[in-house]
Amino acid sequence: MRLLTHNMLSSNIKGVTKGFPLKIEVEKVVEKQVEINHDFLRNIFPKIDWKAFSDAARTMGYVELPEQAPDPSVLESDLDFLTKFHHALLELHLEEGALVCPETGRKFPVNKGIPNMLLHEDEV
Amino acid sequence: MKLKQLETLLGDLQQFTTPKVELEQYPTGPHIASRLLYTAENSFDDISNKVVADFGCGCGTLGAAAALLGAELVIGIDIDPQSLEIASMNAEDLELDIDFVQCDISNLGWRGQIVDTVVMNPPFGTRKKGIDMDFLFVALKVASQAVYSLHKTSTRDYIKRTSLRDLNASSAEVLCELRFDVPQLYKFHKKKEVDIAVDLWRFVPKRSQVKDN
Numbered sequence: 001m002r003l004l005t006h007n008m009l010s011s012n013i014k015g016v017t018k019g020f021p022l023k024i025e026v027e028k029v030v031e032k033q034v035e036i037n038h039d040f041l042r043n044i045f046p047k048i049d050w051k052a053f054s055d056a057a058r059t060m061g062y063v064e065l066p067e068q069a070p071d072p073s074v075l076e077s078d079l080d081f082l083t084k085f086h087h088a089l090l091e092l093h094l095e096e097g098a099l100v101c102p103e104t105g106r107k108f109p110v111n112k113g114i115p116n117m118l119l120h121e122d123e124v
Numbered sequence: 125m126k127l128k129q130l131e132t133l134l135g136d137l138q139q140f141t142t143p144k145v146e147l148e149q150y151p152t153g154p155h156i157a158s159r160l161l162y163t164a165e166n167s168f169d170d171i172s173n174k175v176v177a178d179f180g181c182g183c184g185t186l187g188a189a190a191a192l193l194g195a196e197l198v199i200g201i202d203i204d205p206q207s208l209e210i211a212s213m214n215a216e217d218l219e220l221d222i223d224f225v226q227c228d229i230s231n232l233g234w235r236g237q238i239v240d241t242v243v244m245n246p247p248f249g250t251r252k253k254g255i256d257m258d259f260l261f262v263a264l265k266v267a268s269q270a271v272y273s274l275h276k277t278s279t280r281d282y283i284k285r286t287s288l289r290d291l292n293a294s295s296a297e298v299l300c301e302l303r304f305d306v307p308q309l310y311k312f313h314k315k316k317e318v319d320i321a322v323d324l325w326r327f328v329p330k331r332s333q334v335k336d337n
Contacts (some may be wrong), residue, residue, distance in 0.1 A: 003176070004197055004238075005223045012233030022237050032221060038172050040196045048239045090197065117227040120176055124231055 001094045001115055004094050009047055009115065011101035011108075013123045018103055021052035024059045025107070027096035036086045042075045044089070057088040064088075131158035131263060137214045139183050140207065147204055148247035148255075152185045152274075156302055160243065160272055160324055161189040163299060168326065170241045170270045171195050177266065179229050179244035179259055184211030184222065186243045191220040198222045201229060217291070230258045235332060237268035245274045257286060264292045264329045271329065277301055277321035287327055294330040298323045 006044045011019030050069035057065050074081045099108040099115050106123075109116050134154035142148040165171040172194035178187035181200030184207075192196045200222055202208050208224050215222040246259035256275060263271040264287070264317075271293075275283050280298065287293040304322045 001223050001225070004195070005199055005225065008235050008238050009225065010233035010235050012231050019233050034221060037173060037196060043173075044175070044238070047236060049235065074243060112212065114212070114224045114226055116205075117233070118203065118233075119228070119231050 001113055004089050007053050016103045022099040024056055025098040029060050030093045030095045031091050034090045042081055050086050052079055060092050062088050127162050134158055134185055152245040157185045157189050161193055164272050165193045174240035177239045178243045179242055179263055181211055181248050182207045182215050199261050200224045201227050203228045204208050221291040229262050231233050232262055234266050236250045239266050240269040242267040242271045248276050249330050261291050266327050274322045275315050292330050293327045297326050299326050300324050
């Protein structure tokens with residue numbers, strides 16, 4: 001699971017009002033190279049929840065992103081920023097670990113890169 | 125990539141080994157899958173450089189097709205772990221990076237409309253009534269640009285009316301009618317192979333009119 005996917009997933013347990021962002025517990029991170037696409041990065045940037053994203057990247061051991069969302073102008077000129085943004089968004093994979101509901105602490109295990117978000121009967 | 129080439133690549137994918145009837149697991153054949161994605165890409169520009177989700181991905185045929193046509197991120201979501209395992213292997217065989225999530229689409233927790241396009245071959249609701257509309261409801265909440273889906277031709281009027289009235293669709297259009305051949309997978313199938321008429325739909329969610337780019 002990549003951090004772009006993490007930026008959308010949310011805990012949907014019955015009664016939970018704020019299931020986003022899911023905390024990450026890391027056992028294993030893998031990196032896979034993907035070709036960089038500047039236009040895609042510019043389009044997706046305004047839709048990213050930056051705090052959730054940069055916190056997640058840090059948890060995964062990647063500390064190169066600013067904590068606050070940078071001014072969108074960096075997307076035009078700053079190749080260094082684009083490279084880091086791309087790397088954190090699309091090249092880091094949580095391979096083993098867990099996602100944790102921020103409200104209840106319920107753990108959703110991640111095995112072989114696949115988070116298991118299935119709810120128990122009493123959570124639906 | 126040419127349509128024929130896409131169809132050939134998809135034809136090599138592994139399909140369900142022991143399909144589960146309660147989940148209505150029927151493989152999406154390479155013929156239908158290639159046409160669905162090819163149309164989405166070439167007629168509507170909904171695939172390349174986009175975030176695409178494959179709902180009820182099964183063995184991952186539609187998602188793989190989206191990745192082959194240049195989607196930037198593909199997310200395959202299915203309730204069944206065995207299907208996801210096959211889908212992962214299929215993606216690996218084609219050297220495609222696809223994210224998979226195990227989840228019941230009816231209970232999917234999702235933030236915002238970051239996904240551009242949802243593609244799906246949902247259960248038709250012959251085993252669990254209304255599941256097809258549950259899928260469509262969630263898809264139209266998650267997608268910002270378009271939802272491509274297959275539904276039985278016999279339900280055409282109902283799908284049109286309900287999606288526009290209750291499911292947040294601003295338009296619902298049948299792109300073409302296809303024959304879905306269901307091989308004899310299950311014991312209750314009396315005939316060797318049946319053809320079902322299905323419609324390929326394109327829905328546009330309402331909020332996509334206020335586009336942020």
